[in-house]
Amino acid sequence: MTYPTVPPRHPPLRRWILGVSGGIAAYKACELTRLLVKAGAEVQVIMTQAATQFVTPLTFQSLSGRPVLSHIWEPRQDNGMDHIDLARWAEAILIAPASADFLARIAHGMADDxxxxxxxxxxxPLYLAPAMNQAMWNNPANQRNVEQLTLDGAIFLGPGEGQQACGETGMGRLLEPSELLSLLSPLIGSKPLVDLRGKRIVLTAGPTVEAIDPVRTLTNISSGKMGYALAAAAVISGADVTLISGPTALSVPAGCHLIPVHSAAQMRDAVLSEIQDADLFFSVAAVADYTPESPSGHKIKKTGAPMTLTLVPTPDILATVAALPNPPFCVGFAAESQHLEEYAKRKRLAKNIPLIVGNLAQRALGRDDNEVTLFDANGSHPLSPASKEILAHQILAHAITLMNTQST
Ligand SMILES: Cc1cc2nc3c(=O)[nH]c(=O)nc-3n(C[C@H](O)[C@H](O)[C@H](O)COP(=O)(O)O)c2cc1C
Structure with a gap:
């Protein structure tokens, strides 16, 4: 089987900072956020103080799936240096709307928020989408700032010409969100490989957490990145996505319905209540195989003596779903530290599922990239090493192709 590859272009820019400054057009940045996320971008919104007078940060948080940042003095980060961490994380910055005041400040290298x-x-790269009254746009000081910023390498998107919020007509209108997106989407470059509109997908992701007592747990080092990447790829491809996740440090991909769980038993219950009308089930979570037989209702006191914990097997969620009378197309994941091919093939047959994704635990867990092999009834299909985001699209494409072959 050959795989459609994500088309090479300029290296895709997926991680975007959307800066919103204080102008009446800030409301249009809400729709722009939605469109950028839909196009496959990860969007971190940062607002100036003035921008928060026009639109609440909560609106952007809901649309981007990430908390909005606006204060430089927030001591939330470990090192207190959001600006450095974000500048390293992001692949591009878009300021929309860019106010006259904001252009003036950055043209002069100011760093006061x-x-x-x-x-x-x-x-x-820095993209600037200005929005202001036509007199402000034409003001010589503003024109000097625009010229300076262009010389400094910033790329201006607009402004447009036409009727303005203040009632005047002229240059200075923010480009419509759809116009901005059509300019930017070739850069984002995450074209879905499959069309999943009308399909319902249930995924599990992350670790499970098994209680020993009210303050102690047994868990594992799964980050949830592969499952969340698959959920994001499924959303971008048009699916209705439910993500059942153990605790992770990840932002929930915008557009999917999250059901947070802790234990394997909670995960099984959530899966069984969601699976009825699902077309596909991706079991990506690192579900605990064992759980303490009788967790203590109170904190166990230290005695100094050795302690024995009796563990009992947890429910096998994937096998349970695969054994349903009318199961969805089931995809399992096998993270093995050795003998990957042998164990993954055995697991696929034991669980009676059409497709299993095998990866070496030491190569996969917690990392941003991965190297996987797909095992199905036709044999094994290694995929080239890639980011989990790209692999997610390829795994989805393989699953859908296989599912369609089986149903014909
Ligand atoms: C109701 C209202 C609407 C405004 N609209 C704009 C605008 O469209 N463009 C602009 O450049 N400034 C506009 N301003 C002025 C800016 O909000 C002001 O210059 C502010 O200091 C910008 O701060 P910032 O660049 O940090 O966001 C407006 C002010 C008010 C009160």
Missing amino acids: LLTTLVAARSI
Whole structure:
């Protein structure tokens, strides 16, 4: 089987900072956020203080799936340096709307709030979508700033010409979100490989957490990245996605319905209540195989003596779903530290599922990239090493092709 590859272009820019400054057009940045996320971008919104007077951060948080940042003095980060961390994380910055005041500040290298500091600290492309009254746009000082920023390498998107919010007509209108997106989407470059509109997908992801007592647990080092990447790829491909996840540090991919769980038993219950009308089930979670037989209701006191914990097997969620009278197309994951091919093939047959994704635990767990082999009734299909985001699209494409072959 050959795989459609994500088309090579300029290296895709997936991680975007959307800076929103204080202008009446800030409301249009809400729709822009939605469109960018839908196009496959990860969007971190940063607002100036003035912008928060026009639209609440909560609106952007809901649309981007990430908490909005606006204060430079927030001591939330370990090292207190959001501006440096974000400048390293992001692959591009878009300021929309860019106010006259904001352009003036960055044209002069000012760094007096989080967004300007980030712009000053960046070494990545900067796109500016100005929005202001036509007199402000034409003001000589503003024109000098635009010229300086262009010389400094910023790329201006717009402004447009036409009727303005203030009632005047002229240059200075923010480009429509759809216009901005059509300019930017070739850069984002995450074209879905399959069309999943009308399909319902249930996924599990992350670790499970088994209680020993009210303050102690047994868990594993799964980060949830592969499952979340699959959920995001499924959303981008048009599917209705339910993500049942153990605790992770990840942002929930925008557009999917999250059901948070802790234990393997909770995960099984959530899966069984969601699976009825699902077309596909991806069992990506690192579900505990064993759980303490009788967790203590109170904190176990230290005695100094050796302690024995009796563990009992947890429910096999994937095998349970595969054994349902009318099961969805089931895809399992096998993370093995050795004998990957042998164990993965055996697991596929034991669970009676059409497809299993095998990866070496030491190569996969917690990392951003992965190297996987797909095992189905036709044999094994190694995929080239890639980011989990790209692999997610390829795994989805293989699963859908196989599913369609089986149903014909
Ligand atoms: C109701 C209202 C609408 C505004 N609209 C704009 C605008 O469209 N463009 C602009 O450049 N400034 C506009 N301003 C002025 C900016 O909000 C002001 O210059 C502010 O300091 C910008 O701060 P910032 O660049 O940090 O976001 C507006 C102000 C008010 C009160």
